[in-house]
Amino acid sequence: MRTSVTFFLLLCSISVVIAQSTQQPTDLFLRGYSVIPTPHQVELQSGDTAFNEAWGYDAGGLAKDQPAIRSLLRDLQEFHALDLKPASSQTKNVIRLSVAKGAVKTGADPEIDKQGYLLKLTPGLIQLTGNTEQGLFYGVQTLLQLLRPDPRGRLLLPGATIQDWPKLQLRFLHWDTKHHQDRLETLKRYLDWAARFKINMIGFELEDKFEYPSHPIIGAPGAFTTAELQEIVNYGL
Numbered sequence: 001m002r003t004s005v006t007f008f009l010l011l012c013s014i015s016v017v018i019a020q021s022t023q024q025p026t027d028l029f030l031r032g033y034s035v036i037p038t039p040h041q042v043e044l045q046s047g048d049t050a051f052n053e054a055w056g057y058d059a060g061g062l063a064k065d066q067p068a069i070r071s072l073l074r075d076l077q078e079f080h081a082l083d084l085k086p087a088s089s090q091t092k093n094v095i096r097l098s099v100a101k102g103a104v105k106t107g108a109d110p111e112i113d114k115q116g117y118l119l120k121l122t123p124g125l126i127q128l129t130g131n132t133e134q135g136l137f138y139g140v141q142t143l144l145q146l147l148r149p150d151p152r153g154r155l156l157l158p159g160a161t162i163q164d165w166p167k168l169q170l171r172f173l174h175w176d177t178k179h180h181q182d183r184l185e186t187l188k189r190y191l192d193w194a195a196r197f198k199i200n201m202i203g204f205e206l207e208d209k210f211e212y213p214s215h216p217i218i219g220a221p222g223a224f225t226t227a228e229l230q231e232i233v234n235y236g237l
Contacts, residue, residue, distance in 0.1 A: 112165055143157075175204050178209075210223050
């Protein structure tokens with residue numbers, strides 16, 4: 001048995017080495033930037049652009065509480081202490097966010113096509129257009145991931161045009177509560193982080209962590225109520 005296990009682990013190690021050796025670093029990575037998952041198409045231009053509070057955003061007809069806008073403003077504040085304001089006629093550096101069907105020609109299944117976006121990064125102007133509001137949201141996540149500090153502490157963005165859409169319609173994570181129970185706020189943060197990496201489905205494994213109104217003896221002490229689970233579902237949606 002020990003020999004079989006050792007041989008199996010050796011095969012696994014060899015497979016990992018082979019996979020790593022065949023995966024080449026992207027041009028984006030070589031420029032010092034990282035996006036997870038790697039975008040479909042990236043066309044880099046020379047130079048980088050500093051990003052700071054001098055920038056403003058123009059969301060056109062999109063509401064401020066629209067998920068993509070809310071995510072952009074929240075994460076800039078939370079991770080970079082940047083309080084981005086709506087652009088005015090005096091704002092020189094602008095992020096323009098919009099939705100336009102067919103902004104990216106994906107040639108993919110309609111449900112995947114909805115998640116496509118076009119991101120153009122140039123000095124003084126960032127244009128982000130989603131095929132739908134879903135695509136706009138994922139484009140915002142890419143923009144946020146691209147921000148990186150230089151040795152002087154400035155946030156930089158590369159000059160680039162990015163066209164992206166997912167390979168798979170559903171990107172799935174599993175949430176297992178068999179041996180513990182999280183607070184609602186912890187689960188909301190879990191959903192936030194999943195969305196930042198473009199995960200769009202969570203499988204909840206509840207077992208005894210649900211109150212089961214018709215059979216309460218099944219539920220563990222402190223199990224989630226129906227209202228609490230509905231709150232998590234609504235938050236995810």
